[in-house]
Every structure is written in C-alpha cells, then in structure tokens.
Amino acid sequence: MRIGNLKLQNAEVKYSFLEYAEGKWMHLTYSIVPEAPEPIADQIRTIEQAELEFFERFSINEDTTILRRFFSSDLISHRDEIDKFKERKSSDFFLSVTEQPTTNSTKLAMIGMCLNNIKPGSKTRDGDLFYFDTTQDVQHLFFGNIVDSEADEYTNSEVQTEKIFSYLTEKLKKFNTTIKESVLRTWLYSPHIDADYNGIVKARKTLFDDINMTEDTHYIASTGIQGGSGNRFARVSMDVYAVIGIDTNTIRYIQAPEYLSPTHLYGVTFERATAAELGKSDFLFISGTASIDSEGEVVHVGDVVKQTERTLENISRLLDSGGFTKDDLASFIVYLRDPADFSFVEETITNYLENLPMVYVKAPVCRPEWLIEIEASAARLIK
Numbered sequence: 001m002r003i004g005n006l007k008l009q010n011a012e013v014k015y016s017f018l019e020y021a022e023g024k025w026m027h028l029t030y031s032i033v034p035e036a037p038e039p040i041a042d043q044i045r046t047i048e049q050a051e052l053e054f055f056e057r058f059s060i061n062e063d064t065t066i067l068r069r070f071f072s073s074d075l076i077s078h079r080d081e082i083d084k085f086k087e088r089k090s091s092d093f094f095l096s097v098t099e100q101p102t103t104n105s106t107k108l109a110m111i112g113m114c115l116n117n118i119k120p121g122s123k124t125r126d127g128d129l130f131y132f133d134t135t136q137d138v139q140h141l142f143f144g145n146i147v148d149s150e151a152d153e154y155t156n157s158e159v160q161t162e163k164i165f166s167y168l169t170e171k172l173k174k175f176n177t178t179i180k181e182s183v184l185r186t187w188l189y190s191p192h193i194d195a196d197y198n199g200i201v202k203a204r205k206t207l208f209d210d211i212n213m214t215e216d217t218h219y220i221a222s223t224g225i226q227g228g229s230g231n232r233f234a235r236v237s238m239d240v241y242a243v244i245g246i247d248t249n250t251i252r253y254i255q256a257p258e259y260l261s262p263t264h265l266y267g268v269t270f271e272r273a274t275a276a277e278l279g280k281s282d283f284l285f286i287s288g289t290a291s292i293d294s295e296g297e298v299v300h301v302g303d304v305v306k307q308t309e310r311t312l313e314n315i316s317r318l319l320d321s322g323g324f325t326k327d328d329l330a331s332f333i334v335y336l337r338d339p340a341d342f343s344f345v346e347e348t349i350t351n352y353l354e355n356l357p358m359v360y361v362k363a364p365v366c367r368p369e370w371l372i373e374i375e376a377s378a379a380r381l382i383k
Contacts, residue, residue: 001328001379005355006057010035011050014357015058016330018281018379026281027379028064028114029330030054031357034106040081043107048085051112060114063091066132067113067142071361073101075230078108092123094130094142096239098189099228100335100361103342109359111331117279129171133245136279141175141182143168143240151233157190157199160236165207168240175244180211182242183220184251184274185285189227189237196235197366200224205269215264218253222270223288223375225335226364241285243278250277254284256317261296273318277382284322286376288335289314290365304338304371308345311374312352319378328378332358335365335373345372 002017011034018027032054034046055062072078075097086095102109115134122133131141146167148160165179172178188204190196201224213219229237254273255262263270273286291299291307292314300306319325334349336342339362349358365373 001330003353003355003357006054008053009050010046013050013054014355015054016357018330018381020280020381026116026381027330028060028116029111029357029377031109031111031331031359033102033104033109033359037106040078040107044081044085047108047110048088051110062089064114064116064118065089065091065093065112066115066118066140067094067096067111069096069098069111071098071100071102071109071359073099073105073107075099075228076232079230082108092125092130094144096144096187097230099191099230100226100363101339103336103339103360103362109361111333111357111359134279137245138278139175139244141240141242141244143171143238143242145229146238146240147229147231147234147236151231151235153233155233155235157196157235158203160234161188161200161203162207164236164238165204168238172242177242177244178211179220180213180217181248182244183240184243184276185241186220186222187239188222188224189229190224190235191226191228192235193224193226193364193366194368197224200236201268205267208269213269215262219263219269219271221272221274221285221287223373224270224366225288225373243276246276246278251275252322254318254322256314256321258294259317260289260292260314261294266296273322275322275324280382282323282380282382284319284324284328284378286315286318286378288365288373288375289318290367290370290373298367298369301369302371304341304344305348307370307372308348311372312349315374315376322378324378324380326353328380329353329356330377330379332356333375334358334360335363335375336360337364337368337371338362341371
C-alpha cells in the first residue's frame, strides 16, 4: 500500500493506493479533514476543492469513485448542502452520512474510496441502494442510512432494528441472495448508544438465530457505535456492504482468540474481522475494535492511552491472523467517547502508521468503559 499526506485547499488529505504496477492502482482510499470550521456551505466547498485538486494531481477519474462517507457535527442542518454536493458530481456513488462530530471541531470530514476496475455503465441507483459490477464480474452493493420508516417517539431500538434487517432481507431477495450469503460488513448507528445498544443486540441475535448465523457458522463484520441519522425518531440506522459473484470459499472469518475473545462469549453476534477475495484483490474488514482481552473484559479502564495501545495490538493480531500486515492497511476510523482525548491518543496512533487515511470523531462506544474504538480496512493483491 502506498500512503501519503498532502495539504490542499486548507485541508489535510491522506491517501492509500493499492498498486499492481508502478503508478497503476487498483484501489484507493483517502480522507479529507479541513483545518478549521467554516459555515457549512464553505466547509463542504473546502472538501470538494481539496478532492478535485487531489484527483487532478493523481489523474483520478470521477467515474472510479464508489463511496464518500461524511462525518457531520449537526446532520439535520448540514443535509441540504451535502445533497447539493452529491448533485454536483458527474458520477454516482454510495453516500454515507452520519452525525459524528470531528475532534478538531470542523463541521464535516470525509473518507472516500475509488476502484479502478468498475464495469462501464454498471453503476445503478435504487433509492437507498447503490450497486455496480467490476470487470471481474463481482457485484458490489451498498445500502445507506436504512432506518425504520415508520419510527415514532414510541418505538424502541429493538423494534427498529428488527424492521431494518427485515427491510434488508427483502431488498436482497431481488438479487436472489440473502444476508448470510452476501453481506460482508454492517455499520449500526444509534444516537443514544448507551441506552439503546442492548435492544440492537437482542434484535440482531434473534434474526441471526433464525437464519442459522451462529458461532458455528459465521456472523458479519460490524461496528455498533453512537451516531445520528438526521431522522429525529430513528433510534437505529444502518449502512451495509454486500457482494455477489465471488467464491464463498474465499471468505474467511478472522479471529485472534488469544487476544480478543469471540464475541458470542459475551452475548453479541459479529465477526472480529472478515476477509474476502474480490477479483484480483484480497480485502480485510476489521470491525470496531477496542481494548478487550481474551476473556471479553475491558482492559485499562480509565486510561485512554493504554486502551489505544491495546486496541492497536488487537488490530495487529487480527491483521496477522488474516494473513495481512500493517503495511496493507488502507484506513482507520477512530471513535472517541471524549473528543478531548484526541490530544492524548494522536501520537500513539501516528507512531503506529503515519499518514494512513483516517478520521477522528466523537462517538461513544457500546460499553461506557471503552474510551476508544478503531475500525480498519486493509487490502492486498492476490499473488
């Protein structure tokens, strides 16, 4: 992975290229974080101009863009400008927007992703679903901001989560596939994670039991974290990534039980990480990872620096178990319960891998004792 860092248009741009030859890339991830807060229209223009300059510098075609994920400090007031940004783009993409304020007090930050092997003309939009095919005949599906459309002030997180997964199940039927067969990664957001996580866990486990997703089969890589959807009655929202057309024997469910306990031991149902061969590349999706030990206990309660060190060690062990190295990492998203802790953890994370695309956001984790959580992605060429 070739990584680097640029200062463009009053923003910091970090990037990671998966290259198959010198100057020729297959996969790109990049983060854009403005240096200072601005009125929302100006803030998004700063991000947009930085991206345009970055694309020009590396001759990146807009048609290769598949994902842009915005982190917003106030989604209800920002949504119109984000939608205008999307309308200005010449090629469609998966838009993920979550209310998770950045730790540097800007109104927005963004992570983007590009693929250089998209089959021309295959990008398709169906409401909250965006999908496309690659030249290796793999179909990629992204579902964004799924909420219970009937939610009101009386529906709880368990009921909403059940409806969200039911909706996903029906949408996948149109592709003759299922959650168990095709979904590699989910992101479950709740604006009140401390109160509502148990309901999310219960509904997900009930569904997974019904479709025979257990500790003896497999779960899905996932992050469950505090984040708002912009819908004032939504106690839960979900983003989803699924693939169709790959050899399921190439999907591996990654564990490092000597360092991180299997999740089912403490009553939750997700994979620590999932790896999959997608065409000519091998991808690793590391779930939200925190300072946890082999018994499922929180390690270093109250010490955010020590928790960061243990979290990074756990990520390293998952990389190793999946056959990846630290040099294969493509991105981090760093979730902090207290944004003031950024100044304590930045040096530790930078020393782990400098210039990796990443965003730091305020987002409490599912256990109050966890002060930090990191999710990661990695990629390598299949030899």
